[in-house]
Amino acid sequence: MGRQKALLPVPPGGLPLVVHVLDALAEVGAGAAVVVANEAEVVEAVMLHRPTRARCVADSRSDSGPLGGIAAGLTACPGWAAVVGCDMPLVRAEVFAYLWQAAQELDAAGIRRWDAVVPRVDDRTQTMHALYHRDVLPVVEQMLDAGELSVRALFARIRVRYVTESELAEIGDGLLSFSNVNTPKEWAAIQPRLARRLR
Numbered sequence: 001m002g003r004q005k006a007l008l009p010v011p012p013g014g015l016p017l018v019v020h021v022l023d024a025l026a027e028v029g030a031g032a033a034v035v036v037a038n039e040a041e042v043v044e045a046v047m048l049h050r051p052t053r054a055r056c057v058a059d060s061r062s063d064s065g066p067l068g069g070i071a072a073g074l075t076a077c078p079g080w081a082a083v084v085g086c087d088m089p090l091v092r093a094e095v096f097a098y099l100w101q102a103a104q105e106l107d108a109a110g111i112r113r114w115d116a117v118v119p120r121v122d123d124r125t126q127t128m129h130a131l132y133h134r135d136v137l138p139v140v141e142q143m144l145d146a147g148e149l150s151v152r153a154l155f156a157r158i159r160v161r162y163v164t165e166s167e168l169a170e171i172g173d174g175l176l177s178f179s180n181v182n183t184p185k186e187w188a189a190i191q192p193r194l195a196r197r198l199r
Contacts, residue, residue: 001181001182001183001184001187002184004039004041004042005017005086005087005181005182006018006037006039006042006045006086006087007041007042007045008181008187010089010194011191011194011195012195015049016042016045016046016049017086017087017089018035018037018042018045018046018086019045019046019049019050020089021084021086021088021089021091022035022046022050022053022054023050024091024092024093025082025084025091025093025096026053026093027093028082028093028096028097028100033050033053033054033055034054034055034056034057034073034076034077034081035054035055035056035057035086036056036057036058036059036069036072036073037056037057037058037059038058038059038062042056043056055076057072057073057075057076058072059072060072061144064144064149065149066127066128066151067140067143067144067148067149067150067151067154068144068149070083070132070140070151071137071140071141071144074132074134074136074137074140075137077134078134079133079134080100080103080131080132080133080134081131081132081133081134082096082099082100082130082131083127083128083129083130083131083132084096084128084129085128085129085180087180087181087182088129088177088178088179088180088181089179089181089190089194090173090176090177090179090190090193090194090197091129091177092171092173092174092176092177094171094172094174095119095129095168095171095174095177096131098163098167098168098171098174099117099119099130099131099163100117100131102114102117102161102163103117103131103133103161105161112133113159113161114133114159114160114161115132115133115135115136115158115159115160116130116131116132116133116136116154116155116158116159116160116161117130117131117160117161117163118130118131118155118160118161118162118163119162119163119164119165119168119178120162120163120164120165121165121168121175121178122165125152125155125162126178127151127152128151129177129178136154136158139154139157139158140154143157176193
């Protein structure tokens with residue numbers, strides 16, 4: 001992108017993208033949001049715009065990629081955590097509400113069935129648009145200590161409920177929730193759809 005994606009200005013008011021994502025997920029009705037950020041400018045933006053609804057935690061393993069970020073977030077969450085990248089401007093609360101319903105599934109003994117609820121879209125596992133339970137933290141930390149950084153490798157060690165693309169298609173515009181922006185061209189291309197969403 002050439003600049004900090006979390007701070008991209010969302011029209012029409014120029015709200016930082018990370019704050020826009022927080023607002024989009026507020027409808028899920030979860031507890032206070034946790035923003036994993038080491039950059040002072042990102043922390044300042046969150047605290048300026050949503051000081052009572054979000055708190056920032058540092059990623060102590062910032063060289064460990066997304067798995068390190070997941071670990072930092074889970075450290076600050078008591079149960080289920082909705083993990084979402086700050087570069088997903090069309091994220092939909094309805095999708096996470098559906099994932100939450102799947103997370104409530106119990107086995108025959110009445111015990112929680114899943115440790116993670118993860119969508120699959122375009123034949124890709126959406127590791128940064130998923131639910132993870134705090135109980136997976138020890139496994140994540142063991143992997144990080146061993147230098148294993150693949151989130152997908154985590155799934156072989158825990159109980160995962162994969163949510164199919166056909167399930168998500170039942171949610172209006174649900175598949176758009178997984179659109180992310182990595183380049184100025186992608187950011188420009190998503191602006192019209194984002195503007196319609198914010199009307």
